[in-house]
Every structure is written in C-alpha cells, then in structure tokens.
Amino acid sequence: MSDQHVHTICLVGDTFAGFADDETVYTVTAFVSAVRRGRFDDPRPLILWAGQGLDDYTCGYVTNVLRTRGIADRVIIQDAGLRPVPRHEAHKHREENVLVADLRRLTAEEYQARLRLHGNNELLVDHQTGQHVQGMVVVEAARQMFLAVTERYHASARPGTDWYYVINRMDVAFESFLFPIDAGIEYTETSRDLTRDDRMDFTARVRIVQAGRRAATAQIGFSAFDSAALAPKERRQARRALAATLTGRDAETARHGRLAAAPAGRA
Template identity: 45%
Template sequence: MSAQSRTVLLVGDRFAGFAVHEGVFTVSQFREQLPLLGAVRAGGEHTLVRAGQGVTAPEWAALRETAARHGLQESLEFHFPHPALSPRQEVHKHQSQNTLIADLRQEQAGRFVADLRLHADNELLLDHQTGQHVQGMVAVEAARQMFLAVSERYYANRYPDRSYYYVIDSMNTAFENFLFPLDATVEFLTLRAETDDPERLSFAADISVHQAGRRAALTTVTYTAFEPALIESKETKRARFAVDHTVSAPARVLVAA
C-alpha cells in the first residue's frame, strides 16, 4: 500500500449501533459514501475495505459494482472472506444463515478451532439487537454448534455407518468480555472423549470464543451421543408421561373480568 492508506470496517445494517466508531460503517452507510469517495479519488488515498459480521455476499458484490461505476477500482481494495461453513449435518441446522461455525480445523490433539460467522439474518438476531455488542446467546449457540461439529467430524466418524443424537448433560457459560460484530474464533478443548462404545459416546469440553486477543466467553459442557433409536424410545416414553399427566390434571378455568 502507499503511504496514504487506511482501513475501514463494514458490518451488517443490523449492527448499526456499532458503527458509531471512526472507520466503521454499516453496508448502507458505506454505499452512501461511495459517490463521495469517487469525487475525491484524485487524492490518491488507498482504502482497504474489510467485512465484519453480518455482511452478506450479495451486498458485498453490489458494493463492488457500485465502486466500479464510480471509478474506484484502483483506490478501494475489498477483502471479503469466503469461509467454508460447517455442513448442516455437522451443526444440525437446516438453514445456512443460522450456521455459526466456519473453517473448522484441528490445531493439535484434542484442540479444534473455527471462525465465528454471523449472518445478518441469523435467527438469534431477528428479534433483539441493541447496543454495540452481539448478544450473549450467540456465544452460547456457537458453543453448541462447535461441540456438534467437532464430535461429528473428528470423533463420531470412527463409526461412519452410524448416526447420533446428542444430549447435553450440563452446560455452563461465563461471559468475560463483550463480543462485537467483527472477526472472532471459537476454540474447542477436549476434556474427555469416551468413544469405545459405538452406541454411547460421552464427552466433556471447554469451548471458548475469542476476539481481539481476549476471551469473550467460556462454556464448559458435558454431553452424550446416543443412537437415535435408543433416545427416541426414551423420549417417546417421557413425552407420553407428560401428556398423560397434563390431561389428568384439573384444568385451570379463566374467568373473564
């Protein structure tokens, strides 16, 4: 880059509260700035445009097209990662916008790392997003998806002809720092992995979310993977008990005032 250079960060419009900082724009704000940048491009400034969380691929492509229309190809460098999302059979999500785990890899024995990817239309953002930080339930759900993805890819693959139903035995999350809509990683540290019995796999793990050199959240979880037939039988029996108990209990009568 030349001496005259700067970096700006883009976040999805849903994170407008975070765009109060210098050098941070929502997609819509930056789109409005592009004609102004075109008017002053003769100044020779080079700008690296980096995507944070909540920026979609179609939005990114539209920004690049708009920049080209204003003759900004040389002065703007767009950096948009294309993470390899964990497939739905690993994170147990049907819709890709709800997948939080990307570029999952094994760093060393028992330690796995992934990038946090937060889509603008993630189910956890649709009804509540205030302030500058990402709500804590995102870190909790990221931990849940991380243990599913790690278990499916690196442990349950020992039995490729079987599928598993995962049950959380205990889960505790400590929030240590705010998580913001920027790059973040999710780390999985295996505390226990009992996989000799193919009908019942048992695990314990520490799962942490990291951003800007700090740990944002730490989740300690124990969970068990069962064959679907076994858990479905127990689930059906207990569901039947709950139904019978409910219909046999006296009904609450609401009297209009």
C-alpha cells in the first residue's frame, strides 16, 4: 500500500496542545471533534501514532468515537503500550507521575527505558508552554531512572533492607528540545561501590534521546543508605537546623521589637 493512500497522524494528550499546530498532529479533543465532523470519512486507511499524554482510558474513548462514526475498521492505532515501572522502583505514590517505562538491562553497566508522560503528570498540570516538554521533566526522569535501576538490579539483591537514597551531585546539560513523542532513556553506571552492607555508592550517566538525537545528558552521583542507620543522623540534622532557625528568628524579632519601641527619631 503506497503512502499517498494512507492518512497518518500523531495523537497527543490535550496537555500538549502547543505541539499540535501541524496538520499531522492532533490533541485528543481536536481529533474527536474532527472525527465527528467527518474529517476522516474518506476511504483511506488511517494510522494513529500514539504520542505522549495518552493512557488506556483515553485510547478507549478514542476507539469508541471511531466505532460510533463507523470508521474503526480502517483505523490502526499504533499504541506504544508502555509499561511503567512499579511504585517501589519509581518512588512515586501516583501512577500518573511515573516517567520511566519498559526498563531493561542491556549489559552489566548499561540499561534502557522509555520516557512515559501521563497527561496529568505533576510536572505538567501547572506549566506547559510552547511545543517542547519542560526541562524539569528531564531532571525528574533522570532521578527516577537511577532509582528504578538501583532498586531492581541492586537493592533487590539485598532483601530485608529499606534503602534511603541521597543525591550527592547532579549536572544536567540540555542539548536539544524534547517533544511529546516517543523518547528513550539510556543509563550507564560509570562507577559503583557495593562493598558495605549498609551503603551503596554510584555514579551514572543518563541520556534522554529522541529521533536519533540527545535531548539531555545528566551526570549523577548518589548513595543508598540503610534507612535504619541514616534516619537518626537525618533527625539530628533536622533538629539542629530548626533550632538555629528559631533562635535566629527570636533574635531578629527581639531586635525589631526594640526598634519599634524606640522613641521617634532614634535608631
């Protein structure tokens, strides 16, 4: 079948309306409206490539609209079918906030996953302008990637320990715009120290790639601690920080109070 006899478009969630300014890209709302107006009633097969911001619930809605219009039999939906990593690996309570999907190990140091953006992701609901995906999504995806890799392939080998993760450093270079379509996550462990029972140390490189180009590269150094050993230290630091803050504010309040009580014309 020749290309001129096939209608191909990309479908994205309504969150990415800024990206849908081309006749080959539709948001879900715009696509449903076009279907109901008869825009795709011609006999050409229609291929829908699923971009970001879609989920099973939304795809089911689109399928029903196509069926109601009577054209579902000649529409092919190329659904990415991404499988997000589980809650304990992403360290996210809500499934829509998980950015890493289809995680797999390639070699002893190399791992691969797909970027997965739900339309109601916490980083998108209050800020999404222009056509590209905001940079904080890249930062969070890199964070979730090192957590998921370490939980699945290292922490799981040490059962009975609740691990507490600490970022020691993170350097992110943004190299090109990232758009709300298919993108990969490449993870390389550049060093690891697993010699201690109560601690694991790593450095890693995370790359976000799309359409054969790097969108961003993150260099990360992080540690995983036995939470039973780290919690008391964190608690002591929290109390010291709170005490110093309250003491400083008490002094500031007292100083300003004296100033307010001073006679007019005197400092």
